Amino acid sequence: MGGKPMKKRFFYGWWVVAGCILVTMTMVPPIMALSNKYLIYVTQDLGISRSAFTLANTVLQALGIFLSPFVTRFLARGNMRVIQSVSILGYCASYFSYSLAQSPIHLYISSLFLGVFYLNATLIPVSMMVTNWFTARRGLAMSLAMAGIGVGGTIFSPVLTFFLESYGWRVSYRLMAGIILVIALPAALFLLRKRPEDLGLEPLGGQQAAAQGMGSAGDFSLRQSWGTVFFWLLLLGMLTNGLINAGALGHFPPAMQESHGAAVQAAVISAYSLISIGGKLILGWINDRFGVVVSTTYACTLFGLSFVFILLADQSVAMLYAMAVVFGLGNAIGTVTPPLITAEVFGKENYSKAYGIVNSFTQVGLSLGSLAVASVYDAAGSYRFAWVMLLVLTVVTLASWVGAVLLARRKR
Numbered sequence: 001m002g003g004k005p006m007k008k009r010f011f012y013g014w015w016v017v018a019g020c021i022l023v024t025m026t027m028v029p030p031i032m033a034l035s036n037k038y039l040i041y042v043t044q045d046l047g048i049s050r051s052a053f054t055l056a057n058t059v060l061q062a063l064g065i066f067l068s069p070f071v072t073r074f075l076a077r078g079n080m081r082v083i084q085s086v087s088i089l090g091y092c093a094s095y096f097s098y099s100l101a102q103s104p105i106h107l108y109i110s111s112l113f114l115g116v117f118y119l120n121a122t123l124i125p126v127s128m129m130v131t132n133w134f135t136a137r138r139g140l141a142m143s144l145a146m147a148g149i150g151v152g153g154t155i156f157s158p159v160l161t162f163f164l165e166s167y168g169w170r171v172s173y174r175l176m177a178g179i180i181l182v183i184a185l186p187a188a189l190f191l192l193r194k195r196p197e198d199l200g201l202e203p204l205g206g207q208q209a210a211a212q213g214m215g216s217a218g219d220f221s222l223r224q225s226w227g228t229v230f231f232w233l234l235l236l237g238m239l240t241n242g243l244i245n246a247g248a249l250g251h252f253p254p255a256m257q258e259s260h261g262a263a264v265q266a267a268v269i270s271a272y273s274l275i276s277i278g279g280k281l282i283l284g285w286i287n288d289r290f291g292v293v294v295s296t297t298y299a300c301t302l303f304g305l306s307f308v309f310i311l312l313a314d315q316s317v318a319m320l321y322a323m324a325v326v327f328g329l330g331n332a333i334g335t336v337t338p339p340l341i342t343a344e345v346f347g348k349e350n351y352s353k354a355y356g357i358v359n360s361f362t363q364v365g366l367s368l369g370s371l372a373v374a375s376v377y378d379a380a381g382s383y384r385f386a387w388v389m390l391l392v393l394t395v396v397t398l399a400s401w402v403g404a405v406l407l408a409r410r411k412r
Helices: 013-027 035-046 050-077 080-100 104-121 123-133 138-167 169-190 206-211 229-260 262-290 292-311 317-334 337-380 384-411
Strands: none
Touching (some): 013 080, 013 104, 013 123, 013 169, 035 138, 050 080, 050 104, 050 123, 080 169, 104 123, 123 138, 138 169, 138 337, 229 262, 229 317, 229 337, 229 384, 262 292, 262 317, 292 317, 292 337, 337 384
């Protein structure tokens, strides 16, 4: 009694990844890669320093230092879809409110609210959902979800440049807020789900992992880890990773605009944002194929080279495009690598508790990185010393992360 073989159902986790792409595409670039595209316009109009403007992003990032552990617990226990949807609405309203600023204090108040909503809507819930849905192919799934950042940077860099030059910075904030709302909110409402069990499903590769005895028995709890060297190395790497990412993403745009003009700046941002899409996918493949140590070494090396090339780029546009290539391939260390390393050390069961602490240290770096580079620029009148500083910190990031993973494996 032959019958047709049952057709294998499409795994819903890939729809979750698609929703995550829409969220990261629209909500992360305005905070990271594109935030300082407003810098020259706002500082000239309001008559404030670059450090004063950059402090608004510092306020936003600093919230994650204190709130990340609470956000991960809140999301783990609560209705993530409701929390994320409300947070998207709050994010858009807060981003819109930047357009009403008359002084730096107004920017800081907007950043205070924006930071709270950003934490509850973007990278933390995205990394939690991907970790819940994927045991196998987690590197690919995480890299796809985070590749949305590159897609958004590629699309919105020229769009925002057009808005700024055509309508000014106030209208640009309002237009971007509207675009984010109409794309991100439907994704959260109709695509995203917290865990496969909510739909009566299992994580991809979950049965295979169980059959191979890959449970959580060997995973470290957060309480066990506080007294270990590997945990503090992990946190140091997260701190320096935040510093180098905020410093690069925040100040590559104004540095390029000063040396080669707004058109070249927009083209280079689009180039490295586009390349970063493939860069994240390559990193995910390397991680799934060779492990997190190899993928981290590969990405940190490329990220460090970006500072070498931008040091050579003052008189050479070609060096800027060389920087765009290596930076695009390497900047996945800011988004893809931290959750993969955390999951490698702590496992799925302890991931949410550990990632809250880990993300707090990342946020310390993110809150200080752009401000530190701005302060170096204000003091020296040049970015050269800042690029050297960030290159050294990239080496520290690599050594700390690799050391943390190797020591954790040995202790396990």
